[in-house]
Amino acid sequence: MIEVQGLTKRYGPTVAVQDLSFTVTAGRVTGFLGPNGAGKSTTMRAILGLVRPSAGTTRVLGRPYRELDGPEKRVGALLETFDAHPGRSGRNHLRVLALAGGIPRSRVDEVLALVELGQAGRRRVKGYSLGMRQRLGLAAALLADPEVLVLDEPANGLDPQGIRWLRDSLRSLAAEGRTILVSSHVLAEVAQTVDDVVIIHRGRLVRQATIAEVEALAARATLVRSPDALRLVSLLTGAGVEATAVGEDRITAHAPTERVGEIAAAHGVVLHELTAERASLEEVFLELTGEPGERGG
Amino acid sequence: MMRIYAAELLKLRTLRGPWGFLIVSIGLAALFTAGSIGGTTEAARLEERYQFRLILDMAFPTGILSLLLGIILFTNEFRHGTIARTLLVVPRRWCLVVTKLVTGATSGTVLELAALGTSFVMAVIWLRALDIPLEGRDIADGAARSLVAVVLAGVLGAALGGAVHSQVGALVGALVWMFVVEPLCWVLLGLLSLDGVAEYLPAASLGGIIDTEDQGLPFAGSVGMTIAWIGLLFVLALLRTGRRDIT
Numbered sequence: 001m002i003e004v005q006g007l008t009k010r011y012g013p014t015v016a017v018q019d020l021s022f023t024v025t026a027g028r029v030t031g032f033l034g035p036n037g038a039g040k041s042t043t044m045r046a047i048l049g050l051v052r053p054s055a056g057t058t059r060v061l062g063r064p065y066r067e068l069d070g071p072e073k074r075v076g077a078l079l080e081t082f083d084a085h086p087g088r089s090g091r092n093h094l095r096v097l098a099l100a101g102g103i104p105r106s107r108v109d110e111v112l113a114l115v116e117l118g119q120a121g122r123r124r125v126k127g128y129s130l131g132m133r134q135r136l137g138l139a140a141a142l143l144a145d146p147e148v149l150v151l152d153e154p155a156n157g158l159d160p161q162g163i164r165w166l167r168d169s170l171r172s173l174a175a176e177g178r179t180i181l182v183s184s185h186v187l188a189e190v191a192q193t194v195d196d197v198v199i200i201h202r203g204r205l206v207r208q209a210t211i212a213e214v215e216a217l218a219a220r221a222t223l224v225r226s227p228d229a230l231r232l233v234s235l236l237t238g239a240g241v242e243a244t245a246v247g248e249d250r251i252t253a254h255a256p257t258e259r260v261g262e263i264a265a266a267h268g269v270v271l272h273e274l275t276a277e278r279a280s281l282e283e284v285f286l287e288l289t290g291e292p293g294e295r296g297g
Numbered sequence: 298m299m300r301i302y303a304a305e306l307l308k309l310r311t312l313r314g315p316w317g318f319l320i321v322s323i324g325l326a327a328l329f330t331a332g333s334i335g336g337t338t339e340a341a342r343l344e345e346r347y348q349f350r351l352i353l354d355m356a357f358p359t360g361i362l363s364l365l366l367g368i369i370l371f372t373n374e375f376r377h378g379t380i381a382r383t384l385l386v387v388p389r390r391w392c393l394v395v396t397k398l399v400t401g402a403t404s405g406t407v408l409e410l411a412a413l414g415t416s417f418v419m420a421v422i423w424l425r426a427l428d429i430p431l432e433g434r435d436i437a438d439g440a441a442r443s444l445v446a447v448v449l450a451g452v453l454g455a456a457l458g459g460a461v462h463s464q465v466g467a468l469v470g471a472l473v474w475m476f477v478v479e480p481l482c483w484v485l486l487g488l489l490s491l492d493g494v495a496e497y498l499p500a501a502s503l504g505g506i507i508d509t510e511d512q513g514l515p516f517a518g519s520v521g522m523t524i525a526w527i528g529l530l531f532v533l534a535l536l537r538t539g540r541r542d543i544t
Contacts, residue, residue: 011542041544042544045381045542045543045544048385049384049385049388050381050384050385050542050543050544051542051543051544052540052542065388066388066389068388071385071386071388072385072386075385077385079381079382081378081381082378083378083379083380083381083382084377084379084382085308085312085373085377085379086377087312087313087314088308088311088312089311092307092311095307095311096304096307096308096311097304097382097386099300099303099304099307100300100301100303100304100386100387101300101386102300140382
């Protein structure tokens, strides 16, 4: 479990995170979402003890990260900035981490194979592509087979196959009861992976909800095409549904398709079309963060 | 703590830079030894404490290399952004600072032992060919002093790196301090008739350990003063590294 309580972080006059509170529960994948500069990375670094909060607390498995016994074995992390020495091979990078963490050396080759860097592991990191660097970072995060995973933009640089592998891996790790916090600036990117979302903007919490609740926000209206549109409008209005004629044979009704269809059927109104209008998850995200048109990151 | 120390040593072993330092250290030891034996008259070679000075002369370049390697082994973490990953494994930052200092001592020991070995083998072969008997006590005395100086230089470098964090800043700062600022201080303090004060400056203290002329502080005083400078930098390294946000 990860708990963030009243977290505030200031860098001089700039407030990166303000009074942020949320909880990440075990056995679920939690998406940590927000546009560029929202404070995601700062929050994750505060969780990992790399950034000192100006106020508030962060706890991992019930304790501040710095006070955990053997944190390298219990918490795996991937940070947005690459953290391997360019002159060292990927394999040696993991060997150093394994040695420091008291993790068996055999695990190094296992995780290299897991992220499909087996052969490339012997090459120096400075020759790695962005995707390979990301895979090496994921290998480092998974090295100790940890109970908690904190992953900052893990899909960056991964090809579609890699993203699919990441998605499946996270789902399977969560199914084993692990706690997973994964940040992204693209809601649609993590929608298929996460169970819960924490959305922040300008350092403040916008919403913590399940992904199903966020998807429900995407439901907009029902579009109806009928040769008897005007009659249907009055029938819907009479049934308490807000409905507007938008053309000779078109109606927009603010109710689920099922309800509109049932009312039409009950009164013998012929329908030529009955379509649910939905916003994209990205539109929902932009609405929640209050800045339509802004590209997140 | 031992695991972290072993990991720090593995970090050094798995990069080319430290091996380069080792090769340069051996090369300079060979060069200095050849210069000291080949470039000296027979009468000078037979002087009292000649072999003591022969060994100590070589400690100067090795000491500088040890200082620079000490700086690099700490500042590399910040230069290449590896500090975040390191602190995830070692979240107690004082523990990392202490380990880095011990690693600085270890890297200094390795450099000096390699240089001493090179110098010793060359000296034995060369001096025997010239029918000059080896002065075991002088050689042992010189080796012990130079080992102390080079090890402390490594620790001093690591402490400086921990206090400064910027690799370029620490490397340039150390060299400018040693070769520009401190000599200027000597001149200025001399003008004020305060020559004695200059002996307590960092480079002078470290240099005093391998001073063959016994002009500055005595050996024990030089060691003590160098340790005091290391202590000061260690505290600064603890404060700087302990408080820094890793962004």
